Amino acid sequence: MMRVTLIGSGRVATHLGTALEDKGVVIEEVYSRNKKHAKKLAKKFYDASPTDELDFTNSIAEIFIIAVADNAIQDVADNIKLPNHKAILVHTSGGTPLEVLSGSTLYTGVFYPLQTFSFEKKIKFSEVPICIDATAKTALDQLALLAEILTPKVFHLNSDERKRLHISAVFACNFTNYLMEVSSQIIETSGLSFHELQPLVQETVDKAFSLPSPIEGQTGPAVRHDHKTIKRHLDTLEEDNPKFKYLYEHLTDAIQENKGQYVNAEVIKKLEELEEQEHLQEQLNEMGNSLSEEDEDYLDLEE
Incomplete structure (x- = not known):
């Protein structure tokens, strides 16, 4: 039975924690700078303890997952206190190098789900690729076991490879979503609803993944x-x-x-x-x- 602590109470922590507990992983603690947020998320789990302190020296968790905004990862890494046993500290960022955790503990890594998250929509983790990396083989093996609980799509990528993957994801996801927002504003002037574009957008996406290259479509x-x-x-x-x-x-x-x-x-x-x-x-x-x-x-x- 694996034991995990969540550092963060936002969308990634919520979805990841819920999916892990559904598969039998124990969520030990939930941290947030705002303890009300930590309590709200901790209530979703069987017996998790909410906290607004980064002192986990007495925790029995094996893996500590930092699921906060990219610009807050360094601050967490600099201030967190981990137990003496071989705990692994990881972050879930696609665009942040593994080295940002150096100095925090002996065992550090990355646990990056390649997905966009929102509170309203449930994620089917069995279809989500999870990219892992670690400073030691023992830690990498542990992260691989944790990832395989959720999905068969587990990939070992170093920081440079993951950075390029993240850039690709920004184009495919974030920029595409913004272009749809632009489209929704323009179509209003035609008297039609943005939803009328759904068949066109769906066909475009389906075609992009069915052809050898999207440019062919x-x-x-x-x-x-x-x-x-x-x-x-x-x-x-x-x-x-x-x-x-x-x-x-x-x-x-x-x-x-x-x-x-x-x-x-x-x-x-x-x-x-x-x-x-x-x-x-x-x-x-x-x-x-x-x-x-x-x-x-x-x-x-x-x-």
Whole structure:
């Protein structure tokens, strides 16, 4: 039976602690700087003790999991006091190196679930990859056992590898979510609900994971080099949502650069000049047609 202490009372600590206890792991203590938060989370577990103190010298827990904001990990590591037995101190951050825990104790590690967490939605941990690392093989083996309780997807990544994974996750998750927020604001001007985009978004995600590479499923005016549509979009954004115009331009440029035909503001300007020339030619043609009709009328009079 493994015994764990949670350092933190937020979303990651809540989901991770609940999933571990469901699998038979004992949650010994729950720490939060705000003891009310610690008590609230501790109530979810069978016999966990809430605390706002980082002195765990009398704890019988084997693994201490720091699940706090990245910028607070160092402070916890600097102030925590662990028991004399071979306790392992780990953090759950994807973007923070293992070395931030150096000096805290002999056995340190990382226990990083590759998932986004919210209080409202339950997580199916059996599908979540967990990335682990440690300063000693014995600690790594213990973390592997703990991770395998939750999921078969357990990966050993060092700090550099995990950093790159985290960057990838930021693009795939955080940036994608922000773009959907942008989309939700723009679609309101069309009179439709953001939920009408769900089938489109779902198909896009499904296709991205079914193809050898997501770029093979890329569609839209950027990949088609449809400069006129791009310009119309930019003109509309300039009128309705100018703060998103910059984002549209740079994403379009990124897609087209990837395809070897970079389109930037200079190209858009040339397109505008071309449209002006086309408009001028249309006016000249109309004038020519009008003159021709007058000539025909003149000839009719002569006859």
